[in-house]
Amino acid sequence: xxxxxxxxxxxxxxxxxxxxxxEAIRFHNGSCKQCPASWLPFEGSCYxxxxxxxxxxxxxxxxxxxxxxxxIVGGLDEQGFLTRNxxxxxxxxGLKAVRRLHKIQGYQWVDGVPLSFSHWNxxxxxxxxxxxxxxxxxxxxxxxxxxxxxxxxxxxxxxxLSC
Numbered sequence: 001x002x003x004x005x006x007x008x009x010x011x012x013x014x015x016x017x018x019x020x021x022x023e024a025i026r027f028h029n030g031s032c033k034q035c036p037a038s039w040l041p042f043e044g045s046c047y048x049x050x051x052x053x054x055x056x057x058x059x060x061x062x063x064x065x066x067x068x069x070x071x072i073v074g075g076l077d078e079q080g081f082l083t084r085n086x087x088x089x090x091x092x093x094g095l096k097a098v099r100r101l102h103k104i105q106g107y108q109w110v111d112g113v114p115l116s117f118s119h120w121n122x123x124x125x126x127x128x129x130x131x132x133x134x135x136x137x138x139x140x141x142x143x144x145x146x147x148x149x150x151x152x153x154x155x156x157x158x159x160x161l162s163c
Contacts (some may be wrong), residue, residue: 008116012075019043022161033162036066042081044161047071049085050154056134057148059092059155060110068159070094073110079119082156083141092155093143095135102130119143 022044035046048066050059060070072094073079082091094110104127107115121138125145132145136153146153 004116009075012077015074016043016077035161039157040085041161043078045158046161047082047085048090048157049087049091050156053151053154055149055151056092056096056136056155059153060094060101062155063157066157066159068157069110071156071158072111072113073117073119075117079141081119082137085139086137086139088139090139090144090153091137093135093146094154094158095143096132096148097125097127097135097145099133104133107135 028064035041036048039046039048041047046068048063048068050062054062056070063069070092073082081141095107095115096110097104098106098119104125107117107118109123119142120136121140121142121144124143125132131147134141134146134148134150135147136146136150137156138144
């Protein structure tokens with residue numbers, strides 16, 4: 001487990017360094033596309049923080065319609081960026097529970113990758129009433145599991161910059 005955690009951190013460090021280099025190249029190369037209006041850039045991706053609220057499934061559809069997906073949080077740097085931009089709101093993340101025989105076996109990102117980095121609020125995930133399969137980020141930046149049909153949260157879309 002420790003080896004996997006170290007490998008994950010190494011991967012994130014390499015990824016961050018690549019993004020820093022990409023930013024430097026992009027700064028000198030006008031052929032890279034900028035983030036669309038109202039999207040925020042961070043380490044090679046563009047992020048959209050919605051104002052409206054909807055269910056997890058509809059949030060994912062909204063992101064897909066923009067050529068994006070619900071945000072996949074890869075590490076502490078990205079989590080810090082997201083937390084700094086919550087504007088006092090809660091947002092859906094691209095993370096869902098994997099259930100077998102009515103029991104949560106783990107969590108998986110929308111790209112199919114199992115959860116490695118997490119930022120859960122104290123006491124979470126708790127799967128209240130056995131129906132909290134989706135994950136949202138509280139205004140504090142901490143994560144909470146919630147029913148996927150809840151319409152009390154906005155969403156964060158993420159898409160890679162293209163050069």
